[in-house]
Amino acid sequence: MLKKKRALVTGSTSGIGLAIARALHAEGAEIVLNGLGDPDEIAALTNEMNATFNGANLLDPSAIAAMMEEIGPIDILVNNAGMQFVSPVEDFPTAKWDAIIALNLTAPFHTTRLAVPAMKQKGWGRIINTASAHSLTASPFKSAYNASKHGIAGFTKTIALELAQTGVTANCISPGYVWTPLIEGQIPDTMAARGLTREQVINDVLLAKQPTKKFVQPEEVGALAVFLCREEAGNVTGANWSIDGGWTAE
Known part of the structure; x- marks a missing residue:
């Protein structure tokens, strides 16, 4: 179903990102992995999926630009890498705030802006941003995370509107607690x-x-990502897909 499609999944050496990468690979996509981890474990993952790996530091815009140039045009972009820190706002370390916003929100801006031109030229593309239940509601002591995830939801809607007539879609997936x-x-x-x-x-x-x-099981998130990449989802764009066991229904 996704043969001849190239997918970059950030934060894909473990957890949700790895499940998404595996799900896309199972549908025939060529995978580019990105993330942190033990080199031997990463090598095993690249062998498992016949994937390539780019270890760019997504906190650094110049490293993101170098990664996007190195891997070339992609058809599917999954912005999944993220980080969290918990603290009352008056004690929240400013360096932690800056890092969370940089990874959770600014990095997806840079990967997206660099991926979109080739997608528009092809007339086909899928942008999927891993948000969170915290893109729709808030919890105390998570000011940076809440802000970044609300921000990625708004960014996704904006991109969806800009690309609405290009064949490129943009959607969020917002999980609750994932095992x-x-x-x-x-x-x-x-x-x-x-x-x-x-x-x-x-x-x-x-x-x-x-x-x-x-x-929520990681494989459930992966299955939802696959659906959003299907041709049948070509008119699904600008949506924030909750997969949170009913958390945000209350």
């Missing part, structure tokens, strides 16, 4: 810090806002 090794690794520390059982941490802390009381 990843990062989330799983937080459970023992939270159990110890709060004196809770594993089940209490999962149901009363991590999934407190998800009515289904189920984690």
